[in-house]
Amino acid sequence: MTTTTATLIDVRDVTKSFATDGGEKTVLSGVSLSIRQGEIVALLGRSGSGKSTLLRCIAGLIAPTSGSVSFKGDVLNGANPGTALVFQSFALLPWLTVLENVELGLEAKGVRAEVRRERALRAIDQIGLDGFESAYPKELSGGMRQRVGFARALVVEPDVLLMDEPFSALDVLTSENLRGELVRMWGDGTLPTRTALIVTHNIEEAIQLADRVVVLDSNPGRIKAELAVGLPQPRDRRSPEFEALVDEVYGILTGQPAEPRATAVEGGGARPGGVADGIDLPLPAVSTGELGGLVELLAERGGQDGLAEIADELRYEIDDLLPIVDAAQLLKLARPQGTELRITEQGRRYAAADQLRAKEQFATLAMEAAPLVRRIVRDLRHTGTGAIGTDEILAELRIFYGTDDAQRQLDTAIDWGRYGELFEFDADSGRLLLPTHPDAEQQRIA
Numbered sequence: 024m025t026t027t028t029a030t031l032i033d034v035r036d037v038t039k040s041f042a043t044d045g046g047e048k049t050v051l052s053g054v055s056l057s058i059r060q061g062e063i064v065a066l067l068g069r070s071g072s073g074k075s076t077l078l079r080c081i082a083g084l085i086a087p088t089s090g091s092v093s094f095k096g097d098v099l100n101g102a103n104p105g106t107a108l109v110f111q112s113f114a115l116l117p118w119l120t121v122l123e124n125v126e127l128g129l130e131a132k133g134v135r136a137e138v139r140r141e142r143a144l145r146a147i148d149q150i151g152l153d154g155f156e157s158a159y160p161k162e163l164s165g166g167m168r169q170r171v172g173f174a175r176a177l178v179v180e181p182d183v184l185l186m187d188e189p190f191s192a193l194d195v196l197t198s199e200n201l202r203g204e205l206v207r208m209w210g211d212g213t214l215p216t217r218t219a220l221i222v223t224h225n226i227e228e229a230i231q232l233a234d235r236v237v238v239l240d241s242n243p244g245r246i247k248a249e250l251a252v253g254l255p256q257p258r259d260r261r262s263p264e265f266e267a268l269v270d271e272v273y274g275i276l277t278g279q280p281a282e283p284r285a286t287a288v289e290g291g292g293a294r295p296g297g298v299a300d301g302i303d304l305p306l307p308a309v310s311t312g313e314l315g316g317l318v319e320l321l322a323e324r325g326g327q328d329g330l331a332e333i334a335d336e337l338r339y340e341i342d343d344l345l346p347i348v349d350a351a352q353l354l355k356l357a358r359p360q361g362t363e364l365r366i367t368e369q370g371r372r373y374a375a376a377d378q379l380r381a382k383e384q385f386a387t388l389a390m391e392a393a394p395l396v397r398r399i400v401r402d403l404r405h406t407g408t409g410a411i412g413t414d415e416i417l418a419e420l421r422i423f424y425g426t427d428d429a430q431r432q433l434d435t436a437i438d439w440g441r442y443g444e445l446f447e448f449d450a451d452s453g454r455l456l457l458p459t460h461p462d463a464e465q466q467r468i469a
């Protein structure tokens with residue numbers, strides 16, 4: 024990294040307030056940030072810290088209340104001419120084909136029809152959508168739709184690519200795959216743009232992708248810390264260096280210094296303290312019933328079947344099936360292979376087990392692979408009373424997920440933990456209970 028690299032975006036002392044019923048809400052306060060040519064910057068912060076607001080100021084979609092945003096030295100006075108956006112929600116027009124959706128970005132810039140077509144085809148090719156030019160968005164999976172989102176932004180060859188949680192609407196495997204490809208394409212120069220700002224609330228995603236992570240504090244949003252990520256690409260998420268950075272950022276976000284990681288810990292790698300618990304790894308919001316149903320269906324079908332056939336049999340959209348497949352994969356009960364899903368040895372045993380054994384097996388798998396379940400059990404075992412309230416866990420989950428998703432994560436963990444008889448939940452008092460707690464029996468009867 025040289026200090027002479029050109030600054031493309033310069034955010035100077037930006038404050039942004041919005042009018043509310045009760046007066047005015049300051050969302051950003053005194054934010055200064057620059058993005059230099061060729062660097063990938065991640066903007067990380069809790070939900071509501073103003074990440075999207077800052078991104079929209081940089082894109083020139085909204086004007087700061089005070090302060091300025093400049094592109095190549097010129098203060099913005101409207102849309103930023105050097106940027107293109109990728110949204111979480113894909114934002115594709117359903118009545119246009121892939122090619123037409125990608126061409127849209129160029130049409131807005133007044134590019135001639137033939138040139139438009141040629142450049143759109145090239146962008147589609149680069150992003151791995153060759154062959155889907157004439158498909159409509161509804162024919163595509165979530166991952167492919169987001170590829171269209173990327174192609175539409177990249178076709179204009181922006182100086183800076185702005186991304187607002189581009190992977191968060193995708194299932195775990197698809198987002199993993201697309202992130203990996205992005206890293207590869209940035210690395211080998213396939214993409215026309217290498218300068219990027221990505222908004223995320225996923226610490227690992229930020230450290231996997233970015234050269235620099237900027238952490239925003241909340242209420243009002245202001246820069247809390249900046250951190251250079253000097254690791255070579257592609258980055259190994261299990262390396263101690265990567266994990267140390269994750270801990271450091273977690274410590275910055277929670278205001279607590281990261282505890283050193285334990286080297287070997289019983290219980291499948293649970294580590295004391297913060298994100299080391301892995302609760303930022305989302306659990307697929309799937310019930311144990313759905314999961315059991317899928318594994319049984321696979322076992323009945325000889326242990327393997329096409330995802331499309333399974334979805335058809337269950338009368339699910341493929342998008343609805345994917346979280347269940349994610350859960351089965353997370354718990355090592357099944358493994359996707361291309362367009363097929365294959366049961367594992369563990370999955371066979373699970374499908375063949377009687378109710379009691381299935382529960383025992385599930386409990387072991389959930390403790391190994393579901394960090395939030397493991398965390399709850401560990402907390403319960405550490406209290407003298409065998410009972411804990413959910414408020415504190417929810418508050419921590421909200422750091423990584425919005426309010427609704429935090430609740431969904433907790434609900435999923437409760438469902439899994441109850442099924443595995445790892446703990447009980449008393450909805451009236453909002454307490455989680457060890458099975459040995461005197462009130463737990465009451466919950467089982469209820």
Ligand SMILES: Nc1ncnc2c1ncn2[C@@H]1O[C@H](COP(=O)(O)OP(=O)(O)OP(=O)(O)O)[C@@H](O)[C@H]1O
Pocket residue numbers: 041042048050068069070071072073074075076077224425
């Ligand atoms: N147009 C608006 N009018 C009023 N309030 C707004 C407006 N846009 C954003 N806000 C408020 O500003 C705060 C920050 O929102 P913003 O979307 O920028 O946060 P964020 O960090 O991107 O959050 P998330 O991760 O949940 O998307 C929120 O409290 C939001 O309600």
